[in-house]
Amino acid sequence: xxxxxxxxxxxxxxxxxxxxxxxxxxxxxxxxxxxxxxxxxxxxxxxxxxxxxxxxxxxxxxxxxxxxxxxxxxxxxxxxxxxxxxxxxxxxxxxxxxxxxxxxxxxxxxxxxxxxxxxxxxxxxxxxxxxxxxxxxxxxxxxxxxxxxxxxxxxxxxxxxxxxxxxxxxxxxxxxxxxxxxxxxxxxxxxxxxxxxxxxxxxxxxxxxxxxxxxxxxxxxxxxxxxxxxxxxxxxxxxxxxxxxxxxxxxxxxxxxxxxxxxxxxxxxxxxxxxxxxxxxxxxxxxxxxxxxxx
DNA sequence: ACTGTACCCTGTAGGC
DNA sequence: TGCCTACAGGGTACAG
Numbered sequence: 170x171x172x173x174x175x176x177x178x179x180x181x182x183x184x185x186x187x188x189x190x191x192x193x194x195x196x197x198x199x200x201x202x203x204x205x206x207x208x209x210x211x212x213x214x215x216x217x218x219x220x221x222x223x224x225x226x227x228x229x230x231x232x233x234x235x236x237x238x239x240x241x242x243x244x245x246x247x248x249x250x251x252x253x254x255x256x257x258x259x260x261x262x263x264x265x266x267x268x269x270x271x272x273x274x275x276x277x278x279x280x281x282x283x284x285x286x287x288x289x290x291x292x293x294x295x296x297x298x299x300x301x302x303x304x305x306x307x308x309x310x311x312x313x314x315x316x317x318x319x320x321x322x323x324x325x326x327x328x329x330x331x332x333x334x335x336x337x338x339x340x341x342x343x344x345x346x347x348x349x350x351x352x353x354x355x356x357x358x359x360x361x362x363x364x365x366x367x368x369x370x371x372x373x374x375x376x377x378x379x380x381x382x383x384x385x386x387x388x389x390x391x392x393x394x395x396x397x398x399x400x401x402x403x404x405x406x407x408x409x410x411x412x413x414x415x416x417x418x419x420x421x422x423x424x425x426x427x428x429x430x431x432x433x434x435x436x437x438x439x440x441x442x443x444x445x446x447x448x449x450x451x452x453x454x455x456x457x458x459x460x461x462x463x464x
Numbered sequence: 465a466c467t468g469t470a471c472c473c474t475g476t477a478g479g480c
Numbered sequence: 481t482g483c484c485t486a487c488a489g490g491g492t493a494c495a496g
Contacts, residue, residue: 171489172489172490203472227491243490245473245489245490246488275474293473293474294472294473294475294488294490295474296474337466338466343467356489358489410488410489430489453469453470454488455488
């Protein structure tokens with residue numbers, strides 16, 4: 170589930186539950202997820218107040234009153250769920266519906282907040298992780314030091330992409346999947362953005378730059394496409410794939426608008442295009458594109 | 465410096 | 481029903 174729009178959705182859902190609340194108790198049910206939690210993880214959280222909650226790339230960052238930052242990454246299968254004891258209908262967050270009778274096997278961390286809310290982190294594949302990092306050392310931390318620009322911020326521009334792509338030999342797909350270039354894009358949104366821009370994932374990344382190093386029209390189109398695809402996905406609450414559906418409509422619905430992702434063999438999602446969606450593999454990841462309108 | 469591959473881990477879908 | 485393989489939205493370590 171978690172690329173930028175999904176992490177943003179989770180951030181927005183957790184914010185009212187976490188900001189201003191303190192960690193009353195913390196259950197840490199394993200020594201590690203993808204990485205060890207670090208020394209005294211629980212002790213450093215208990216009593217701390219959450220001052221801020223924000224997203225950077227695919228990371229959730231909770232700024233604490235202790236001066237540390239709780240860094241959370243959802244990996245491939247990580248989810249948060251909120252349980253409000255006073256409200257029967259508030260058990261949902263993002264695309265996840267909490268079923269207290271099932272699937273608790275992979276509940277690895279539980280935050281009991283001073284507000285009474287219980288926030289559970291569930292992650293079957295355990296590719297996600299949590300760490301505590303001093304706030305003033307975040308930018309220098311190995312996880313963040315090399316991150317590229319935020320695609321929804323002002324730093325993403327055709328000039329930026331052109332400069333990064335000019336000396337590249339890789340494909341456009343690999344280029345956009347690289348978090349050092351644009352931070353937060355993942356497999357779904359790279360496929361969808363390239364389709365939106367009418368660009369083949371197989372094309373060389375260097376096509377974004379002309380001989381003088383200036384951005385091409387393709388780069389301009391790509392920037393617009395990335396922004397539009399992500400903005401729309403955020404507005405729709407992200408994408409929900411093979412997960413629980415939320416009957417109240419709070420789950421993501423962007424997957425219903427996929428033009429190419431996961432649609433191999435089907436007709437292209439572009440109006441007026443009757444091309445078929447092809448599946449290929451880049452760096453071991455499935456890629457979907459229309460052979461007709463993506464050039 | 466760059467690029468692609470193998471790998472981390474569990475669950476699920478599909479073929480036989 | 482079971483067994484097997486391939487695949488899944490993440491990132492990293494390593495070889496070439």
